[in-house]
Amino acid sequence: MSSKTSIVLTGVGGQRVVTAANILGKAAVNGKINVYVSEVHGMAQRGGAVICTARMGDVSGPLLASGEANSIISTEPVEALRNITYANKKTKVITDINPVVPFTVAVCGEEYPNLDDVFKEIRSRAILYKIDALKIAKDAGAITAKNIVMLGALAAVDILPFKPDVLLETILDNVPEKYREINKKVFNDSLKAIKKS
Amino acid sequence: MIEITEDNVGKKILLSGNEAIARGALEAGVDVATAYPGTPSSEIADTFSKIAKQATKQNKDPGFYFEYSTNEKVALEIAAAASFSGLRALTCMKHVGLNVASDAFMTYLYVGCRGGHIIVSADDPYCHSSQNEQDNRYFAIFGSAPMLEPTTPQEAKEMTRIGFEISEELKLPILLRTTTRLNHARGPITLKKLQKSRGKGHFEKDPLLYTVLSTARARHLILLKRIKQAEKISEKSPFNEIITIGKPKDIGIVTSGVSVNYVKEIAETLNLNVKILKLGMTHPIPRKMCEKFIKSCETTVVVEELEPILEQQFKAIAYDIRSDVKIYGKTTGHFSRLYEYTPDIVAEGFSKIFNVKNPYLKPTPPKLKLPSRPPALCPGCPHRATYYAVKKAAPKDTVYPSDIGCYVLGKAPPLRAVDLLLCMGSNAGTACGLSVSTDQKIVSFMGDSTFFHSGIPPIIDAVHHNHDCVITVLDNRTTAMTGHQPHPGTEYDGMGRPAKLIKVEDVIKGLGVEQIEIVDPNNIEETTAAFKRALEFKGPAVVVSKSPCILLELQRKRIAGEEKLIYFINQEKCNQCKICIGQFGCPAFYYAENGSVHIDGTQCNGCGNCVQICPFDAIYKKEGG
Numbered sequence: 001m002s003s004k005t006s007i008v009l010t011g012v013g014g015q016r017v018v019t020a021a022n023i024l025g026k027a028a029v030n031g032k033i034n035v036y037v038s039e040v041h042g043m044a045q046r047g048g049a050v051i052c053t054a055r056m057g058d059v060s061g062p063l064l065a066s067g068e069a070n071s072i073i074s075t076e077p078v079e080a081l082r083n084i085t086y087a088n089k090k091t092k093v094i095t096d097i098n099p100v101v102p103f104t105v106a107v108c109g110e111e112y113p114n115l116d117d118v119f120k121e122i123r124s125r126a127i128l129y130k131i132d133a134l135k136i137a138k139d140a141g142a143i144t145a146k147n148i149v150m151l152g153a154l155a156a157v158d159i160l161p162f163k164p165d166v167l168l169e170t171i172l173d174n175v176p177e178k179y180r181e182i183n184k185k186v187f188n189d190s191l192k193a194i195k196k197s
Numbered sequence: 198m199i200e201i202t203e204d205n206v207g208k209k210i211l212l213s214g215n216e217a218i219a220r221g222a223l224e225a226g227v228d229v230a231t232a233y234p235g236t237p238s239s240e241i242a243d244t245f246s247k248i249a250k251q252a253t254k255q256n257k258d259p260g261f262y263f264e265y266s267t268n269e270k271v272a273l274e275i276a277a278a279a280s281f282s283g284l285r286a287l288t289c290m291k292h293v294g295l296n297v298a299s300d301a302f303m304t305y306l307y308v309g310c311r312g313g314h315i316i317v318s319a320d321d322p323y324c325h326s327s328q329n330e331q332d333n334r335y336f337a338i339f340g341s342a343p344m345l346e347p348t349t350p351q352e353a354k355e356m357t358r359i360g361f362e363i364s365e366e367l368k369l370p371i372l373l374r375t376t377t378r379l380n381h382a383r384g385p386i387t388l389k390k391l392q393k394s395r396g397k398g399h400f401e402k403d404p405l406l407y408t409v410l411s412t413a414r415a416r417h418l419i420l421l422k423r424i425k426q427a428e429k430i431s432e433k434s435p436f437n438e439i440i441t442i443g444k445p446k447d448i449g450i451v452t453s454g455v456s457v458n459y460v461k462e463i464a465e466t467l468n469l470n471v472k473i474l475k476l477g478m479t480h481p482i483p484r485k486m487c488e489k490f491i492k493s494c495e496t497t498v499v500v501e502e503l504e505p506i507l508e509q510q511f512k513a514i515a516y517d518i519r520s521d522v523k524i525y526g527k528t529t530g531h532f533s534r535l536y537e538y539t540p541d542i543v544a545e546g547f548s549k550i551f552n553v554k555n556p557y558l559k560p561t562p563p564k565l566k567l568p569s570r571p572p573a574l575c576p577g578c579p580h581r582a583t584y585y586a587v588k589k590a591a592p593k594d595t596v597y598p599s600d601i602g603c604y605v606l607g608k609a610p611p612l613r614a615v616d617l618l619l620c621m622g623s624n625a626g627t628a629c630g631l632s633v634s635t636d637q638k639i640v641s642f643m644g645d646s647t648f649f650h651s652g653i654p655p656i657i658d659a660v661h662h663n664h665d666c667v668i669t670v671l672d673n674r675t676t677a678m679t680g681h682q683p684h685p686g687t688e689y690d691g692m693g694r695p696a697k698l699i700k701v702e703d704v705i706k707g708l709g710v711e712q713i714e715i716v717d718p719n720n721i722e723e724t725t726a727a728f729k730r731a732l733e734f735k736g737p738a739v740v741v742s743k744s745p746c747i748l749l750e751l752q753r754k755r756i757a758g759e760e761k762l763i764y765f766i767n768q769e770k771c772n773q774c775k776i777c778i779g780q781f782g783c784p785a786f787y788y789a790e791n792g793s794v795h796i797d798g799t800q801c802n803g804c805g806n807c808v809q810i811c812p813f814d815a816i817y818k819k820e821g822g
Contacts, residue, residue, distance in 0.1 A: 037383040048572030061458030065540035067558030103784035110568040
């Protein structure tokens with residue numbers, strides 16, 4: 001029996017999505033699971049849409065097919081929907097509820113959709129988990145730790161082939177000493193937040 | 198201690214393809230590494246830089262020499278000289294970098310190397326961060342270079358390590374050809390022992406090392422013999438292997454690079470009974486192995502991104518051995534010459550060829566119309582201020598040739614400051630050409646790293662021929678787009694050692710440019726006036742717009758413990774003229790639902806340039822950050 005876990009991590013350049021993907025990959029290695037991660041670099045880092053993928057288990061490479069994601073985690077609601085092609089009915093889509101409006105809305109007259117419509121369409125194609133990642137990060141005292149909130153939420157939905165503790169330990173190994181307590185709080189608060197909903 | 202330099206044999210760590218290449222070179226005891234940064238290759242060089250900087254800080258010898266060279270050609274020449282001296286060398290560049298280095302590359306293969314030398318070409322199918330998606334496997338065929346193509350980061354490390362041995366055996370540099378999905382993929386790597394480097398080498402004089410006339414003819418013959426010998430290595434190479442899925446009979450799939458991953462997984466998912474010929478040494482291909490493979494197949498499918506290079510070679514072999522094997526691929530319309538492959542693309546091709554159902558859901562984009570989110574010049578980027586000033590100074594029909602770097606993001610509305618772009622340095626060359634071809638005003642742009650890379654010769658052309666154009670150097674003190682690497686205009690080098698800083702304006706003075714304007718773009722009024730003077734001048738004028746990259750400036754402030762400034766709009770004073778959004782286009786500005794204009798404090802980087810452009814004095818510094 002082959003087992004594969006495919007995760008899409010998405011968001012906006014500057015929200016540390018690439019860091020989250022890297023930590024997830026390292027956690028898999030620590031959990032003795034085969035893993036491949038893909039990242040975006042260069043142009044996509046200047047506020048553009050970012051997509052990373054992580055695949056674990058009996059996989060040969062980091063890219064997944066349409067509908068193959070076990071989970072999509074997004075630090076921005078529109079970016080979660082943008083990548084919905086990777087979802088199937090059982091996919092757990094976890095998204096932060098706080099929009100980052102791209103400059104094309106103000107400058108080029110494009111429209112940022114109504115958030116309820118965004119959530120409605122995600123719900124029609126997958127299982128939606130909403131989370132106020134910004135609030136959890138802020139309350140813990142690290143506004144930039146939204147990416148860690150998303151990892152905590154991912155650990156809560158029972159799809160990772162290793163225990164949440166492995167992920168938390170990997171996170172703590174990869175942040176400077178002085179931020180460890182904050183990251184631990186962010187991760188645990190997020191874990192609880194998703195379990196409640 | 199950096200994880201990548203751990204000498205812990207057998208340990209598994211997660212590395213990107215780029216880091217894995219650097220690790221492979223360290224396991225081969227590389228002596229000299231050179232590069233010009235370019236996505237997706239940059240982190241190979243950045244890894245050497247990081248290790249060297251740490252060693253420099255601790256007053257230790259990192260065991261190798263590393264530099265970010267002025268351009269790819271210089272990088273290749275420096276590494277080639279190291280090889281001639283008996284040392285092991287590595288040169289990294291993005292695919293289009295090899296165009297720049299190709300003059301050296303083509304004849305280097307004639308001369309041949311001494312110490313092992315790996316030349317990494319990082320190709321970019323889909324143009325994720327590039328101006329084209331040229332297939333550099335043609336360079337291996339073009340120049341007769343042995344070529345290796347890794348499938349995973351682990352294989353990238355092994356190919357680099359073993360590539361040095363192959364290079365020394367053949368006395369030829371090896372082209373290690375990668376693609377973005379390898380360079381920027383992470384996977385588990387098993388560490389092998391680090392090898393000590395050699396220190397200094399010695400140059401042994403040999404008349405065959407300079408190619409002129411008769412030696413060049415003699416060298417071509419030697420090159421052909423060596424590439425014949427390379428074929429023997431390819432026949433025995435463990436990088437070329439047959440993988441069986443199910444119980445294969447007469448269906449074969451030929452593939453290489455990252456496509457191997459998709460082929461393997463999809464063949465398994467579809468329960469196909471196939472044998473996969475995975476080619477890792479793709480030039481020269483193992484001809485006998487390929488002949489045997491063709492003979493054992495009724496049907497062969499070739500899966501390779503971009504050009505049909507393996508496909509054409511397999512057709513040629515099939516013809517030579519009088520095989521009537523059916524070969525599916527790009528010429529039969531089942532696979533495309535365009536873009537990067539994905540599992541969906543390979544599954545779709547297989548479903549048509551093997552007449553089976555595609556196992557994946559049909560790709561379905563969202564129904565809701567979503568706003569596009571292209572990358573943009575950062576809030577506080579000095580390039581935005583320069584562009585705003587130019588637009589104020591120049592007539593409407595002005596043409597703006599641009600170049601490779603962050604500043605190309607100025608193409609977006611409202612600035613629209615990019616009209617033309619070919620390659621590194623082309624801004625000034627095309628500016629010269631436009632000045633003789635049209636009566637329009639010309640203002641071109643290049644970054645400081647691009648200026649040193651290949652921007653100087655066209656300025657010489659402009660001066661010598663008195664071309665009437667304005668050439669702008671956007672001097673932000675770094676190679677910003679690729680990750681802030683140093684260049685000849687910085688006071689430190691890639692090993693973190695103090696280096697002689699070459700000032701852009703000093704070079705320009707030396708070139709004989711008569712009209713030189715040196716401005717701080719954060720003073721928009723003065724910058725506008727400078728561009729007006731430059732535009733009025735008959736003949737070539739150069740504007741040097743000097744202000745550090747905002748990301749470096751923020752980093753400096755963080756380290757110094759200085760507060761980041763934030764600005765806000767006094768709604769009572771704001772007249773909603775929209776200049777800040779509609780003409781300046783800083784992404785930190787947004788409209789509230791009632792149409793009022795605001796600054797997003799989490800995005801504002803505190804440059805304060807919006808204060809200068811607001812006609813109603815409505816923008817203020819937030820007290821207390």
